[in-house]
Amino acid sequence: MLEALNVSKDFGANRALDKVTLRVKPGEIYCLLGANGAGKTTLINLFLDFIEPTSGEVRINGRKVADDPLSTKRDIAYIPEQVMLYGVLSGIENLKYFAALATGERHSREQLLALLTEAGLPEAAADGRVSTYSKGMRQKVGIAIALAKNAKALLLDEPTSGLDPKAASEFSQLLAKARDRGVAVLTTTHDLFHAKQTGTRIGIMKQGRLVADLSSQDLSHTDLETLYLQHMAA
Amino acid sequence: MIRLIAQREFTEFVRDGRLLWAGGIMLLLIVTALGVGWQRQSHLHAERHAAQHLDYEDWLKQDERHPHDAAHQGMHVFKPEPPLSIIDPGIGPYVGSTIWLQAHRQSEVKFRPAQDATGLQRFGTFSAAWLVQILAPLLIIVFGFNAFAGERELGTLRQLMSLGVSSRALLWGKALALAMGIGVLLVPGVVVAAAAVVIESEPGRLLDSALRFLMLGLAYAVYLAITVFVVLAVSARASSSRVALISLLALWIVGVLLAPRVMSDLSRHVYPSPSRTEFASDLSTDLKSEHDKAWREQFGVSTGWGPDLPLSKWGVALQVNDHVGYGVLDRHFGALWDTFEKQQRMQEWAGLLIPVLAVRSLSMGLSGTDFVQHRDFSVAAERQRRVVQDIMSHDLIDHADPLGDRHFAYQADKELWAKVPPFDYQTPSLAVVLRHHWSGFAILSAVLAAAVALALLFVPRRLPL
Ligand SMILES: Nc1ncnc2c1ncn2[C@@H]1O[C@H](COP(=O)(O)OP(=O)(O)OP(=O)(O)O)[C@@H](O)[C@H]1O
Ligand SMILES: [Mg+2]
Numbered sequence: 001m002l003e004a005l006n007v008s009k010d011f012g013a014n015r016a017l018d019k020v021t022l023r024v025k026p027g028e029i030y031c032l033l034g035a036n037g038a039g040k041t042t043l044i045n046l047f048l049d050f051i052e053p054t055s056g057e058v059r060i061n062g063r064k065v066a067d068d069p070l071s072t073k074r075d076i077a078y079i080p081e082q083v084m085l086y087g088v089l090s091g092i093e094n095l096k097y098f099a100a101l102a103t104g105e106r107h108s109r110e111q112l113l114a115l116l117t118e119a120g121l122p123e124a125a126a127d128g129r130v131s132t133y134s135k136g137m138r139q140k141v142g143i144a145i146a147l148a149k150n151a152k153a154l155l156l157d158e159p160t161s162g163l164d165p166k167a168a169s170e171f172s173q174l175l176a177k178a179r180d181r182g183v184a185v186l187t188t189t190h191d192l193f194h195a196k197q198t199g200t201r202i203g204i205m206k207q208g209r210l211v212a213d214l215s216s217q218d219l220s221h222t223d224l225e226t227l228y229l230q231h232m233a234a
Numbered sequence: 235m236i237r238l239i240a241q242r243e244f245t246e247f248v249r250d251g252r253l254l255w256a257g258g259i260m261l262l263l264i265v266t267a268l269g270v271g272w273q274r275q276s277h278l279h280a281e282r283h284a285a286q287h288l289d290y291e292d293w294l295k296q297d298e299r300h301p302h303d304a305a306h307q308g309m310h311v312f313k314p315e316p317p318l319s320i321i322d323p324g325i326g327p328y329v330g331s332t333i334w335l336q337a338h339r340q341s342e343v344k345f346r347p348a349q350d351a352t353g354l355q356r357f358g359t360f361s362a363a364w365l366v367q368i369l370a371p372l373l374i375i376v377f378g379f380n381a382f383a384g385e386r387e388l389g390t391l392r393q394l395m396s397l398g399v400s401s402r403a404l405l406w407g408k409a410l411a412l413a414m415g416i417g418v419l420l421v422p423g424v425v426v427a428a429a430a431v432v433i434e435s436e437p438g439r440l441l442d443s444a445l446r447f448l449m450l451g452l453a454y455a456v457y458l459a460i461t462v463f464v465v466l467a468v469s470a471r472a473s474s475s476r477v478a479l480i481s482l483l484a485l486w487i488v489g490v491l492l493a494p495r496v497m498s499d500l501s502r503h504v505y506p507s508p509s510r511t512e513f514a515s516d517l518s519t520d521l522k523s524e525h526d527k528a529w530r531e532q533f534g535v536s537t538g539w540g541p542d543l544p545l546s547k548w549g550v551a552l553q554v555n556d557h558v559g560y561g562v563l564d565r566h567f568g569a570l571w572d573t574f575e576k577q578q579r580m581q582e583w584a585g586l587l588i589p590v591l592a593v594r595s596l597s598m599g600l601s602g603t604d605f606v607q608h609r610d611f612s613v614a615a616e617r618q619r620r621v622v623q624d625i626m627s628h629d630l631i632d633h634a635d636p637l638g639d640r641h642f643a644y645q646a647d648k649e650l651w652a653k654v655p656p657f658d659y660q661t662p663s664l665a666v667v668l669r670h671h672w673s674g675f676a677i678l679s680a681v682l683a684a685a686v687a688l689a690l691l692f693v694p695r696r697l698p699l
Binding site for chain 2: 048049050052069070071073074076078080082083084085086087088089093097098100101102104142145149
């Protein structure tokens with residue numbers, strides 16, 4: 001369960017988040033929409049303790065992030081818009097390293113290969129140096145790291161950016177599987193179609209505020225695109 | 235977790251080639267430095283061994299001659315070269331190591347002016363110690379400047395932080411990686427140096443050498459650890475790895491190259507030591523007035539060695555002359571050497587700000603090549619000189635010719651020469667050295683604590699990403 005309770009975040013005079021409250025329950029995929037600079041990444045960063053809220057609080061599984069960020073981070077996995085890895089290491093070495101840090105366990109080569117395959121990276125690419133990878137390939141290693149962590153909540157900041165359509169749709173299937181296992185997923189995206197397909201809830205942000213919070217029932221009888229544009233125009 | 239982080243970092247050193255080229259350069263230089271040191275040392279060793287033997291033998295083999303003639307010729311004594319001087323020659327190359335024991339003068343060193351016993355060190359000699367003091371920090375900078383700054387730029391720092399890796403674990407892991415990196419670079423040098431020290435040590439003093447070697451290793455480990463934490467602190471604080479690199483290079487140039495020289499000048503400004511000529515002229519003025527006084531009081535004459543004093547008294551006169559001189563010499567040399575020691579102390583304590591000064595002093599001390607140990611030798615040599623003088627003068631008194639006119643004709647033989655014992659000098663033990671240098675360890679430990687504190691301060695729980 002991911003909760004933001006009346007959270008605001010100021011960067012100097014710039015209010016990036018303004019009293020945002022939202023909840024992502026286990027088994028939900030919450031898609032966060034909004035224009036560039038609306039505050040989506042800022043919200044995700046608060047859950048990761050990358051930044052501190054100016055007011056309000058964020059909670060993961062009922063525990064306040066600010067109280068013990070190292071332990072709340074154990075419950076989440078994160079995939080950024082651009083997964084950053086060590087260029088001199090191979091994909092599988094990167095995964096091995098980050099997975100070991102995340103879980104405290106050493107994974108066997110078979111386990112690591114299975115994770116990479118599940119994330120959509122062909123086995124043949126696993127041993128190539130990451131400096132030779134395309135953006136999408138790096139993204140897939142990032143997905144594998146998140147899979148290895150087997151976390152109760154996922155924080156995804158435009159995770160499919162750079163993925164080809166086939167990989168993006170495979171990723172949607174992974175998300176669906178995670179949802180079925182009871183994982184709480186918070187994801188930002190600019191892809192309305194994708195949001196409508198995979199999301200169980202959709203939030204629209206504008207200038208730091210959450211201006212719409214829709215359930216899947218709401219969605220079944222509205223056109224998301226029209227709604228989104230209305231909010232943007234308002 | 236810390237080990238994992240260190241391993242990954244180390245793999246990067248290996249794969250991006252930094253370890254290879256840095257290791258190559260370091261290995262080459264250390265082996266060269268040790269080679270140079272070894273050559274210098276064994277050369278001196280052989281030469282001195284032969285020379286000292288010959289010189290004392292020469293003394294014993296003198297033909298019959300006037301004792302004071304013999305005293306004028308005197309003999310040479312040689313400072314034993316400590317085994318660890320192969321690592322750190324210290325002030326050795328500047329002060330020389332041969333002392334001529336001759337009548338009337340206390341010679342500090344034979345071959346080199348000693349006025350700069352502390353000042354000259356600032357130029358340093360190419361040696362293994364110099365490499366570790368000066369070059370190793372530069373290598374740590376090359377390995378570590380991007381430790382945090384680089385990962386921040388790359389974005390992997392976000393990845394790490396998102397996984398719940400604590401920033402402190404990252405700090406310790408990176409410190410361990412840097413330690414491993416510099417360790418690997420130094421291991422070959424350490425092995426060669428250890429072997430050389432074992433070979434160079436007299437069997438009876440092997441334990442002493444081994445202990446000194448271990449402590450030297452400890453001192454340098456602390457010094458390098460200080461560098462590691464400073465490098466990590468700057469890397470964590472800097473806004474980019476470029477800024478980190480430039481700041482660290484500036485810090486290296488100032489802290490390792492320039493500041494020690496400035497401190498050296500400053501210490502001589504605070505505790506001024508006389509120039510060679512000033513010292514000599516002050517000494518001779520003082521000697522002359524004390525001598526004149528003694529001649530007046532003891533013999534009632536106003537000029538020394540004149541016709542007023544019967545030759546039969548010249549033996550006593552020599553003795554009086556010498557003994558009056560001893561006090562003056564002790565005073566002048568004592569003051570000069572105390573000044574040198576104060577300069578050194580000041581430089582050592584400046585190590586709180588400029589740690590290379592603290593480790594340099596400690597390194598010379600443990601290697602047996604610092605000023606304190608040079609002074610110990612000089613004092614022992616002077617003692618030996620006085621033994622020679624006293625025996626010679628005493629013989630002249632015993633053989634004083636009542637008529638006086640045969641004073642210059644008198645000749646002593648081998649029996650007298652043999653009364654002079656060989657110069658048997660033992661270098662100060664490790665315990666003596668440690669009494670002088672415990673402060674060096676204290677200073678380095680304090681600086682290490684400060685460096686760790688700085689790193690912890692600049693690596694807060696929530697790292698700026
Ligand atoms: N570290 C920062 N320092 C100052 N301002 C920041 C910082 N991070 C974000 N901001 C500001 O906060 C606001 C929200 O930014 P945020 O990155 O959350 O937007 P976003 O919704 O993720 O946009 P995008 O769709 O482009 O990813 C913007 O005005 C941005 O300039
Ligand atoms: Mg964003």
